[in-house]
Amino acid sequence: xxxxxxxxxxKGREIISISPDASVLDAIRLMAEKTVGSLLxxxxxxxxxxxxxxxxxxxxxxxxxxxxxxxxxxxxxxxVYTASSQETVNQCMALxxxxxxxxxxVVDEDSVSGMISIGDLVQAIIADQxxxxxxxxxxxxx
Numbered sequence: 001x002x003x004x005x006x007x008x009x010x011k012g013r014e015i016i017s018i019s020p021d022a023s024v025l026d027a028i029r030l031m032a033e034k035t036v037g038s039l040l041x042x043x044x045x046x047x048x049x050x051x052x053x054x055x056x057x058x059x060x061x062x063x064x065x066x067x068x069x070x071x072x073x074x075x076x077x078x079x080v081y082t083a084s085s086q087e088t089v090n091q092c093m094a095l096x097x098x099x100x101x102x103x104x105x106v107v108d109e110d111s112v113s114g115m116i117s118i119g120d121l122v123q124a125i126i127a128d129q130x131x132x133x134x135x136x137x138x139x140x141x142x
Contacts, residue, residue: 002124004092004106004116005085013114017042018051020073024060027051027072038103040112041076047105047112049076054102082107083116089124092116 017040018027027039031053038052051072059075060067082105083092092104096118106114 002089002128003085004083004087004089004114007089007116007120007124008085008106008114011114011116011120015040015042015112015115018072019043020048020071020076022072023068024051024056024065024070024072024075025067028053028056028067037117038115039072040105040115041072042112045111047080047082047107048073049078050080050103050105051076052103080105084108085113089121089128093118093121093125096121 016030016034016036018030020041020043031037031039038050040047041049041051055075055077056067059065060070081095081099081101083095085106085108096102096104102118104116105112106116
């Protein structure tokens with residue numbers, strides 16, 4: 001089974017982050033520019049939280065708050081679930097399914113080393129299954 005480390009090796013380890021005092025509008029613009037659904041909220045190298053499109057919809061739009069005057073730190077999720085690079089894809093899938101989250105920061109020794117999404121995990125599982133099917137077909141056909 002693939003490890004998170006293998007996912008990061010193939011997809012990249014880019015960390016897209018924003019500071020807690022940035023406006024929510026800046027966060028949404030950055031998400032749109034980078035075509036991502038979440039940003040890590042960081043102060044320097046320290047992970048403070050995560051802000052997602054879901055946070056924006058539920059904590060700004062529905063509540064009638066201003067995207068320009070609301071700070072990211074006011075709507076971010078500060079109790080962040082994380083994974084280590086040595087965890088398996090299945091372990092991460094179980095955590096994300098149980099906690100109903102779509103993005104998982106990868107943290108090793110108190111340092112953020114990347115981010116994975118539910119889509120990354122699904123792609124990895126499909127690739128593993130396809131590889132297994134090919135091996136079985138090869139075995140069966142001789």
